[in-house]
Amino acid sequence: MSIDITMAAKVAKLARIKVEDDALPALAEEFNAILGFIEQLEEVDVEGVEPMTSVTPQRLKRREDVVTDGDQQDKVLSNAPDAREGFFAVPKVVE
Amino acid sequence: MAELNKLTLAEARDKLRAKEVTSVELTQACLDAAAQAKTLNAFVHDTPDLALQQAEAADATLAKGDAPSMCGLPIGIKDLFCTKGVASQAASAILEGFRPEYESTVSQNLLDAGAVMLGKLNMDEFAMGSSNETSVYGDVINPWKVDSRQLTPGGSSGGSASAVAADLCLAATGTDTGGSIRQPAAFTGIVGIKPTYGRCSRWGIVAFASSLDQAGPMTKTVRDAAIMLETMCGHDAKDSTSVDLPVPDFEAALQGDIKGKTIGIPKEYRMDGMPDEIENLWSDGTAMLKDAGAKIVDISLPHTRYALPAYYVIAPAEASSNLARYDGVRYGHRAKLSQGDGITEMYEKTRAEGFGSEVQRRIMVGTYVLSAGFYDAYYNRARRVRTLIKKDFEDVFAQGIDAILTPATPTSAFGLGEMKDADPVQMYINDVFTVTVNLAGLPGISVPAGLDKQGLPLGLQLIGKPFEEGELLQFAHTLERAAGFVAKPEKWW
Numbered sequence: 001m002s003i004d005i006t007m008a009a010k011v012a013k014l015a016r017i018k019v020e021d022d023a024l025p026a027l028a029e030e031f032n033a034i035l036g037f038i039e040q041l042e043e044v045d046v047e048g049v050e051p052m053t054s055v056t057p058q059r060l061k062r063r064e065d066v067v068t069d070g071d072q073q074d075k076v077l078s079n080a081p082d083a084r085e086g087f088f089a090v091p092k093v094v095e
Numbered sequence: 096m097a098e099l100n101k102l103t104l105a106e107a108r109d110k111l112r113a114k115e116v117t118s119v120e121l122t123q124a125c126l127d128a129a130a131q132a133k134t135l136n137a138f139v140h141d142t143p144d145l146a147l148q149q150a151e152a153a154d155a156t157l158a159k160g161d162a163p164s165m166c167g168l169p170i171g172i173k174d175l176f177c178t179k180g181v182a183s184q185a186a187s188a189i190l191e192g193f194r195p196e197y198e199s200t201v202s203q204n205l206l207d208a209g210a211v212m213l214g215k216l217n218m219d220e221f222a223m224g225s226s227n228e229t230s231v232y233g234d235v236i237n238p239w240k241v242d243s244r245q246l247t248p249g250g251s252s253g254g255s256a257s258a259v260a261a262d263l264c265l266a267a268t269g270t271d272t273g274g275s276i277r278q279p280a281a282f283t284g285i286v287g288i289k290p291t292y293g294r295c296s297r298w299g300i301v302a303f304a305s306s307l308d309q310a311g312p313m314t315k316t317v318r319d320a321a322i323m324l325e326t327m328c329g330h331d332a333k334d335s336t337s338v339d340l341p342v343p344d345f346e347a348a349l350q351g352d353i354k355g356k357t358i359g360i361p362k363e364y365r366m367d368g369m370p371d372e373i374e375n376l377w378s379d380g381t382a383m384l385k386d387a388g389a390k391i392v393d394i395s396l397p398h399t400r401y402a403l404p405a406y407y408v409i410a411p412a413e414a415s416s417n418l419a420r421y422d423g424v425r426y427g428h429r430a431k432l433s434q435g436d437g438i439t440e441m442y443e444k445t446r447a448e449g450f451g452s453e454v455q456r457r458i459m460v461g462t463y464v465l466s467a468g469f470y471d472a473y474y475n476r477a478r479r480v481r482t483l484i485k486k487d488f489e490d491v492f493a494q495g496i497d498a499i500l501t502p503a504t505p506t507s508a509f510g511l512g513e514m515k516d517a518d519p520v521q522m523y524i525n526d527v528f529t530v531t532v533n534l535a536g537l538p539g540i541s542v543p544a545g546l547d548k549q550g551l552p553l554g555l556q557l558i559g560k561p562f563e564e565g566e567l568l569q570f571a572h573t574l575e576r577a578a579g580f581v582a583k584p585e586k587w588w
Contacts, residue, residue, distance in 0.1 A: 003463075015415065015462040016422070017455055018443035027459075030519060034460055037520045038404045038473065044480050051478030055306060055485065055536030056293045056561070060335045075196040081429035088424050091438050 003031040099124035100262045104168055104319040107265055111157055111167045118157065118167030121265070122150035122211050125169045129213065129263040132238075134588045137258040139174060139232045140182045140215035149211040156209060165326050166209030171258045171267040174215045175222055176202045176310075177299040181212075185301040186220045186230040189449025190427040199299025200331045201268065201310045208326040213264050217254030220451045221418065222275055222303045225525035226514060227253025229453045234511050237283055238584040241549045244510040249279030249525070255313045256283040260584060266314040266323050270300060272307045273406055274529025277541035280313055281503035281554025284543040284582060286571070287313045288320045291561045292536035293338035296331030304413035305336075307406075307533040317542065317572045321345035324564065340562060348565030349572045354388030356570070359496035363399035364528060366505065372547045373502045380500055380544055380555040383577035384570070394496060396487040401480050402531040403523060408464050408477035409534075414454075415461025421449060456519065485535040492560050498570045501528050503541040503554035528556060538564045540571045543580040552582065 003011075008028040012019040019027060054060075077083040082090075099121050102110070110116045126143050146169060153167035177183045177195035184190035198206070206212070219229040226247040227235040237248040238261035248257040252269030256279035259267050269276040271289035280287030288311045295310040302308060312323035325346065330339040360381055365374070385391050423429035423445030430444035450458065464473035491499070505527055514522050532539035538561070541554040555574065559567030 011459050011463045011466070014466060015455075015459045016419075016439070016442040016446055017450065017458065018440075018447035027456075030456060031460065031463065033518045033520055034407065034456075035463075037523075038408055038464075038477075040404045041401060041408070041473075041476050041480055044398070044401055044476075044483065046476060046479035046483070049479040049482050051475050052481045052485065053478075054336075055534075056291075056336070056338060058293070058338060061332070061339070063332070072196075076425075078196060079193050079426035081423060081427070090424055091432060091436060091441055093438050 003028050003035065100128040100265070102265060103315045104165070104265050104322050105316070107168055108322070112162070118150040118153040118169070118211060119147060121167065122146050122169045122213070125213055125264050129258070132261055132263050132588050135236045135238060135257050135261055136233055137217055137235055137254040137261070137263060138171065138214045139217045139254065142181055142212060142214045145181070146211050146213050153209050153211060163208040164322065165205060167211060168209070168265055169211040169213050170205065171213050171216045171255060171264040172202055173252055173255050173268050173270060174218050175270050175301045176268060177301070178202055178212065178215065182215065183301070184231070185222070186218045186232055187449065187451070187454065188231045188428055189421045189446070193426050195299070197299060200296035200333060201300065201327045204327055204329060205268070210326070216258055216267055219251035219253065220454050221301065221414070222251040222270055222272055223414070223453050223457055224250040225274070225278060225522055226250050226511070228511060229451050231451065236511070237508050238588065239283060239508060239551055240584065240587055241551060246508040246551070247282065247511050249282035249508065251275040252279050252313060256280055256285060259283070259285045259313050259315060261588070266312055266319055268310060268327070269313045270308060270310050271533065272303050272410060273533050274526040276311045276313060277529045277539055277554070277556060278504050278525055280541040281543070281552065282508040284552030284580065285313055285315055286317050286320045286540065286542055286575070287311065288324055288540040288564070288568070289532065289538065290324060290328060290564050291538045293336055294328045294562070294564065296329070296334040296337045298331055298333040302417040304410040305417060306413060307410060317568060317575045318346060318349060320540070321349055321568045338562070343565045345565050345568055348569055351569060352388060353384065353570055353573050355390070356497040357390045357392055357495050358384050359392050359394035359491050359499045361394050361396045361399065361499060361501060363396050364501045366527070369505060373505065373553065376545050376553050376555065377500070377502050380574060380578070383574055384500065387573045387577060392496065394491045394499070396491065396531070398480065398483045398487050399531060402484055402534055403527055405477040405480040405484065406526070406530045406534060407460070407523060408473050409481060411457040411461030412465050412474050413461070415458045415465060418454070418458055421446065453519070481534050484531055488535045488537060497560070498567060499558040501556045501558065503528060503556040507547045507549065507551035507553055532558055537561060538567050540567055542571050542574050542578070544574065544578040545580065546582055
């Protein structure tokens with residue numbers, strides 16, 4: 001599987017990282033080097049092998065579905081680049 | 096008193112309890128050493144006032160008697176750990192200015208045990224790197240130096256490794272996703288242990304690859320690793336993958352001997368082109384464990400060569416998901432927007448400016464392997480291979496192997512900048528001996544075992560059974576005593 005410039009641009013878009021057009025060829029080349037390395041995995045016989053979901057045998061712990069925390073609006077917003085009137089502020093999303 | 100910063104945790108603990116020193120004296124000695132070592136670029140956020148306050152409180156507790164296990168011991172904390180009110184930015188521009196409102200569970204455990212935090216330590220950006228050259232703070236420099244070159248301390252916990260090796264702190268925290276504790280420990284002649292997945296809570300540690308990440312101590316001796324690991328571990332309801340198992344007394348586990356235990360030597364770790372020095376170190380280490388009464392058995396871990404490619408699917412996939420949160424909305428950097436830019440432009444520009452090139456590369460590789468049409472071919476296949484890698488280990492443990500001995504790294508520390516033009520895969524090879532352990536969720540420890548002909552430290556890795564860190568530390572302690580590694584870098588900084 002080879003990645004071309006169109007695919008590199010698509011991946012950058014999906015990852016929400018702006019990549020200038022003139023940087024795309026080098027990016028595609030890097031992807032191809034990494035994917036070429038990853039493609040060794042095709043040699044492995046994985047027939048009937050389950051994909052790992054948990055490396056430890058334990059079942060995830062559960063707890064009562066109740067509120068355990070909250071009322072910390074100031075703390076939640078304290079690191080925001082733009083917080084106004086108790087909310088995170090972002091550029092206009094809908095017209 | 097001279098050079099208190101050079102003490103081990105155990106020595107300092109005993110001196111504190113014998114009232115031979117105070118925590119304030121120890122802390123000041125470390126702060127002074129760190130202030131003279133700015134060249135190494137290990138500490139990136141200094142907290143001297145906080146440290147001295149904590150040291151005074153520790154001295155008061157010690158005076159009353161019945162002090163907790165790490166009371167008064169000054170340590171450094173990797174920048175990946177969220178520390179309340181103190182900059183925590185995972186060495187990334189995207190977390191510029193971030194000051195958490197909360198403390199990570201592991202650092203809280205250390206503070207609760209009386210440890211003194213000297214400051215935050217440099218690392219590779221988001222723990223992605225093997226040379227500490229991807230940090231927004233700049234490269235960390237290894238205190239070991241044999242010619243005009245500046246050497247890498249390894250990565251990603253390079254600041255922690257450099258600081259411990261140069262005696263800027265008595266010990267430090269690290270994290271390990273593919274070798275980020277063990278490789279830098281080996282490159283700087285110190286001890287580093289990654290515990291079994293689930294031993295340390297991941298809560299409050301900036302996430303890279305959640306199914307692989309584990310915190311652990313980086314220390315001057317195996318005994319210190321036992322002391323500090325015990326403090327860091329423990330069940331935490333805030334991390335659903337943290338295991339609810341009692342934490343043994345790891346320091347007590349160092350007693351006793353390894354007679355009759357079985358050590359496996361995996362043939363797949365003998366790589367083509369491996370330097371003779373690494374090969375010889377490995378044979379010497381094997382002989383040392385044999386002399387101590389262990390039985391040596393050749394074993395096979397047949398899927399070893401697929402560990403790195405599987406890792407470079409799974410870790411980027413998880414990273415692409417974990418790092419989606421850095422969007423310029425809730426914390427950290429937000430790009431300046433142009434007239435007419437909407438929210439998508441904000442995300443794209445913020446992430447392009449905030450993430451360094453290696454982080455961007457891994458996010459995009461992860462995005463690709465998880466995207467429609469490729470998920471099965473890459474991500475699911477890698478997870479199947481991971482199952483097989485774990486089974487390799489289960490099989491040898493079922494045959495009666497108690498621990499596995501391997502080299503920690505394929506080379507000694509290399510020069511900063513030497514890998515600049517190499518393709519990214521060449522850098523990934525650094526983790527070839529360590530990454531299997533993360534994929535299988537096992538505990539692994541790097542122990543300094545000798546110097547190469549240039550005079551640079553080399554480490555050996557011991558891999559243990561799940562949740563048998565006590566036994567693993569006992570093997571490591573035996574190896575440490577037999578190897579008798581006492582070399583320290585000559586001070587040039």
